[in-house]
Amino acid sequence: MSENIKILLAEDDQNLGIILANYLKVKSFDVTLAVNGEIAMTRFQEQLFDFIILDVMMPVKDGFTVAKEIRQVDSEIPILFLTAKSMNEDKLTGFDVGADDYMTKPFAMEELLARIQAILKRSYKEGKKDTFFKIGDIEFDYLAQTVKLTSGESKKLTTKENELFYLLVKNMDGILDRNSALKQIWGDDNYFNGRSMDVYITKLRKFINQSQQVEIINVHSKGFRLLINN
Numbered sequence: 087m088s089e090n091i092k093i094l095l096a097e098d099d100q101n102l103g104i105i106l107a108n109y110l111k112v113k114s115f116d117v118t119l120a121v122n123g124e125i126a127m128t129r130f131q132e133q134l135f136d137f138i139i140l141d142v143m144m145p146v147k148d149g150f151t152v153a154k155e156i157r158q159v160d161s162e163i164p165i166l167f168l169t170a171k172s173m174n175e176d177k178l179t180g181f182d183v184g185a186d187d188y189m190t191k192p193f194a195m196e197e198l199l200a201r202i203q204a205i206l207k208r209s210y211k212e213g214k215k216d217t218f219f220k221i222g223d224i225e226f227d228y229l230a231q232t233v234k235l236t237s238g239e240s241k242k243l244t245t246k247e248n249e250l251f252y253l254l255v256k257n258m259d260g261i262l263d264r265n266s267a268l269k270q271i272w273g274d275d276n277y278f279n280g281r282s283m284d285v286y287i288t289k290l291r292k293f294i295n296q297s298q299q300v301e302i303i304n305v306h307s308k309g310f311r312l313l314i315n316n
Contacts, residue, residue, distance in 0.1 A: 092116045094135045096126035098144045109195050123147030127155055132269040142169035150183050157184040164205045219255050222299030222314045228252050241293045246286050254312040264309035
């Protein structure tokens, strides 16, 4: 299960952070380490992650604040808190802001791994519906990277098309911000990546617009929106 799972680890103790990151990498996780909450939030906005580990007491921006900001964007991604405190009030605060679990330092590496695997197993079991979507007369299978019309036509998506369409689907109630999408998928919102994304949007739109109910529209100076016409 750990293969290709991307973890954002925010830990201000650099020695501990490096030890944890290296241990999880040995266990086949893809780990990005941030040394404070502000950097962690920046990394979250730039990339797509599957799991978040936050130290509670961090400079610049604490773990609770980061979790609140993440939950405003993603209500489902698993969040595990690490803290040197063991006060019940802190645990309650952690769960109030959307934590899936809470570990008090010091802890054994094996216990951390077991907690991560348990949360992931539970999340994947509960979240299978979130990798398969029915949007109007379109079926989108994120894991298989396919989009299918009820008419029977289907399209195998490239990785970037798949990630783009996933972000469009997840932002259906609002607008997919152009710069945010560029940072999450391309890692940078420069001009050339922007042109590249426009090409992928055009390819997606060419297929999606064959639908009788769904279309991808541009929102001037902001980004894109997946629209269902009932």
